[in-house]
Amino acid sequence: MLLSRRVVATLIAILTLVGLVTAPASAHGRLEGTLQPLARAHAHNDYEHPRPLHDALAEGFTSVEADIHLVDGELLVGHDPEDLTPGRTLQALYLEPLRQRVLANHGHVYPRRTAFQLLVDIKSDAESTYAALDGLLRMPRYSFLFSGYARGKVKQRAVTVVLSGNRPRAVLAAQRYRLAFYDGRIVDTSDLGPGSDARLTPLVSDNWTRLFTWTGEGPFPAGERARLREIVRAAHAAGQRVRFWATPDTPGPARTALWKALVEADVDHINTDDLSGLAGFLRATR
Known part of the structure; x- marks a missing residue:
């Protein structure tokens, strides 16, 4: 029966x-239902892990980075052209799995409501690659996933797509409706702080070694610590989040010291290739 x-x-x-x-x-x-998402955890070059996206989600990461190239009309994921493989598309590795997660979790990437960022680093021509990405994001199959800008307002949804790398700023700024945002540069005074617009530029990022000499060895120089706090203060005052790349990522005291300084300064996204290492650090410092 x-x-x-x-x-x-x-x-x-x-x-x-x-x-x-x-x-x-x-x-x-x-347990999946008890996993605590990590608001600061950003998976740099996430696609290089054995299970792109899924390994980061298993550790509670709330931001992942995918490099894309436009090749024969498809958005292939990989760092360099020689790394590209047919079938490893943005759609297959990220959009479709995120769609399935959001549907399963009633509108969110995790069972509990948590902001999630998909940082898309454009490696090929800015305008043509973004045109292909824009068309993909607008497909009815995926458009409900993404935070959007329309009529001067931002509507937050499960996933926020932010463009890095070759970013067509003028194209984004001119769109009356879009499902992607702009990753600004900290050294660009028009991107950072109260003079910028978080509706276009909700994130500002930069190379750590471009701004600081300290890499975790010895004391953090007082002047550089103050500069870091000022960058974060200015960004937060404008409703922006802060990320640095090229921070030390080899396990050891220097990396731990730098991660601790980033947390103490309230940096929003900590960049790493070591998913379990950062997850363990962030959970231990809660």
Whole structure:
């Protein structure tokens, strides 16, 4: 005799309670429903991990970075042209899995409502690549996922797409409706702080070594610490988030010291290729 779906669901719930059926576990044995998302965790070159996107999600990351190239009308993911492989598209590696997650989690990437950033680093021609990306984001299959700008206002949704690399700023600024935003540069005074517009530039990023000499060895120079805090203060006053790349990422005391300084300064996104290392650090410093 066939059992109804309701009866089957009830039996599974009872078996779970008595320990005969286990719920799916994520990294380090954490239950998926109890995983605490990490607001500062950014997966640099996320696509280089064995399971792009999924490895970062298993650690609770809330920001991932994908480099894209426009090749024969497709957006292929990889750092350099020689790294590109047919089938490894932005759609396959990121958009489709995110769509499935958001549908499963009732409108959010994680079971609990958490902001999530997809940082898309354009490696090929800015305008033609963005035109292809814009068309993809607007597809009815995906458009409901993304934060959007329309009629002077931003509507936040499950995923916010921010463009880095070759960014067609003028094209973005001229659009009356768009599903992508601009990653500004900290050294550009028009991008950072109260003179900028977070509706276009919600994120400002820069190369750490372009702005600071300290790489975690010895004391953090007082002047550089003050400069870091001022950058964060100016960005936050304008409603912007802050990220640095080229920070030390080799396990050891220097990396730990620098990560600690970034957290203390309230930097929004900490860049890493070591997913478990940063996740462990952030959970230990809560």
